[in-house]
Amino acid sequence: MKVLSIINLKGGVAKTISSVNMAHILATVHGCKVLLIDNDKQGNASKILNRHSYDNKGTADVMTERGLNMAEIIQHTDYDGLDIITANMKLLTANLEVMLDQKRPQQTRFRKALEQVQKEYDYCIIDNAPDINISTINALVASTDVMVPITIDDFAIDGLAELKEQIDNTREDLNPDLKFCGCFITQYDRTNEADTQGAEYLQAQQYPVFKTLIRRTPKMKPSTFAREPIIDYSPRCGASADYKALVEEWLKM
Template identity: 40%
Template sequence: MKTVAIINLKGGVAKTTTAVSLAELLAEGDKRRKRPGSRVLLFDNDKQGNASRIFGTYEREQEAGACRIIKTGRIAGNIRDTEVENMDIVTCNYFMELAELEIKADTVNTQHGRYKSALGEIDGKYDFCIIDNPPDLGMNVINAMVAADEIIIPVCLDAYSLDGLEELVEQINQIRALNPKTRLAGVLITDYEKSDTSEAAESWIRAKSGCPVFSQKIRHSKKAKDATFYRLTPLHYSIRSGAAQDYKAFAAEYVQKFGGPAAGERS
């Protein structure tokens, strides 16, 4: 099973949209490219629970799966079905705040390797685990990075996002001390609108940031914004929208570059 963490320290850069779109597209496969659907676990690691809400699995009154996993390091009983074929989900909610306080107070057991241990229990059951993360570096995000094989960083082409990119890359390099196999799969440019400024920013990030950057960009799309209101992915809200088509192309680029079941990597 390949674990992919979607991370950025800045909010509003389409982390959740990227995570749910990639998970959904991997699960559905691509008939045109003769890529079969993969077995996917979407892991909601954000206390806001937006990924959980999209798939109708958000739990308000009781502790969600991710909260129990980070406390116990066990995944059994914490996976739920979704209506998407081949895709299951680990949910998250605001109980994550209490869970993080609890594990920070635990000075006996390892704090940073709990997701890695839990996901090890289901290695072979899924082809991919896609982890959606909040815009911070809490213990749950550190756990996600330690568990990840690959990290994808969605960025908007503004100064705040680009400033935070350098700090996040430094954190990824530090995480390699705990997880030497993790790598930065690439930066994904999101909410793209063509202008002189955005073109200059894109040139800088591709040539001078020192980070790999996906060729595919995700265009700004009002349909993608509207989809969040209706708790849908861009593909389910408007398959013909620019963002939906861009995410399809991005998923294809990701699989082409990093492999998957069609490339013989099924667990």
């Protein structure tokens, strides 16, 4: 099972949109078995897939529960092959609880939990919070791959150096197989000079950048209100083609 963390210390860069849509494309276009983990207390990925709730077990329980049974945590979505571990505000207190509980290893809880379902899924995608906290560290420790969505603005690469350092430290200390696959540009508008120049600037930095650019589309926001992945909501929009291309580019790495 490949485990992909989608992460950036910034909000609003399309971490959630990318996680949900890449997971949905892997399941429905490529016919893979996919587990999506919502690792943000805001629970937006859970909401888009219509599984957000305050009663269900979810990522908070993966962090805190001893003798965890993943079958009680994982839920099916409305899409064949796509399952989810949901998040809600309970993840906030769960993270605090983990920080105070030094009797058990703190950074390997996701990894241990995912061992239970290693053979059941081809891919696991983790949608992370814009933060380095104990649950994002757990995600990096459990991951094989990391991708960083970036939206071009004046502060596009703020925090990237710190994030890259965290990835490198995680690789050195706990997860030698962790691969930084690269950044990818989201919400791209090729008619806007700031976007084209910003993309060139990013491509000239020392970080690897995916060739696929995810175009901005007015269909994206309504797709989230409709609780639908973009390739279902608007199959012909640029972002649908781009997310399919991005998944293929990642699979070919």
